[in-house]
Amino acid sequence: KQEVTQIPAALSVPEGENLVLNCSFTDSAIYNLQWFRQDPGKGLTSLLLIQSSQREQTSGRLNASLDKSSGRSTLYIAASQPGDSATYLCAVRGVRIQGAQKLVFGQGTRLTINP
Amino acid sequence: DAGVIQSPRHEVTEMGQEVTLRCKPISGHDYLFWYRQTMMRGLELLIYFNNNVPIDDSGMPEDRFSAKMPNASFSTLKIQPSEPRDSAVYFCASSLEGKSLLEAFFGQGTRLTVV
Numbered sequence: 001k002q003e004v005t006q007i008p009a010a011l012s013v014p015e016g017e018n019l020v021l022n023c024s025f026t027d028s029a030i031y032n033l034q035w036f037r038q039d040p041g042k043g044l045t046s047l048l049l050i051q052s053s054q055r056e057q058t059s060g061r062l063n064a065s066l067d068k069s070s071g072r073s074t075l076y077i078a079a080s081q082p083g084d085s086a087t088y089l090c091a092v093r094g095v096r097i098q099g100a101q102k103l104v105f106g107q108g109t110r111l112t113i114n115p
Numbered sequence: 116d117a118g119v120i121q122s123p124r125h126e127v128t129e130m131g132q133e134v135t136l137r138c139k140p141i142s143g144h145d146y147l148f149w150y151r152q153t154m155m156r157g158l159e160l161l162i163y164f165n166n167n168v169p170i171d172d173s174g175m176p177e178d179r180f181s182a183k184m185p186n187a188s189f190s191t192l193k194i195q196p197s198e199p200r201d202s203a204v205y206f207c208a209s210s211l212e213g214k215s216l217l218e219a220f221f222g223q224g225t226r227l228t229v230v
Contacts, residue, residue: 031217042224043222044208049218102163105158
C-alpha cells in the first residue's frame, strides 16, 4: 500500500528566502507525482506534475524534482513571497493498472512566509 | 472552462438527515473522483468513476455513503443518514487520460457540518 509522507509538517521563513519542501513515498512504482497548493478554506490548485520518466519540472519560481528509485520528490520555491503562504500537498499516482489511477496524498506542509 | 464546480459550498444538517453533494466535472474529462478531507486523516479517496462507471469504491466508509454519475457532466455523493463524524470537506476532482497524464483538477469543496 502506497504511503506518502511530507516533512516538515509546518515551515515558517522570512520573505525572500529559497526553500525546499520534501515528499517521500514507499512504493516506487508510480505513474506520476503531482504537487498542489491549498489556501485556507479553498480547494486544491495543481502546481506541477512530473511523469515517472522525468527528473524535474519547472513553473516560474517553482521547481519540482523526482527521484523515483529513492522514493523522493522535492518542491523548490525561489525568492519566497508572502503570497506563497499556503499548505503544499504532494500526491502520487500508481502505475496504470486497473484501479491505480487514484492519487494518494501526503498530509501536507503548511508554509508561512513572513514579510 | 469554469473548472470543477461543486455545490453547495457549505452544508449544515442535523444528524440523521440525508445530505446530497453535487459535482460538475470539467467538460471532456473522463475521470471523476470524490475525496474527503479531515484534520485527522487528511485527504482520502472515497470513490472514482471512469466514463461514468464506478471503478473503485473501496474508500467509501459505510453503506450510508453512495455515489452516482448519471452522465458525463454530473455526479452526486449522498450520505443517508448523516452522522456528526461525517463532518468534513468533500472535494470532487476530474482528470483526463492521454496528453494531460491524468492531471487532477479539484473543485472548491463542500464543507459539511453534521450537528
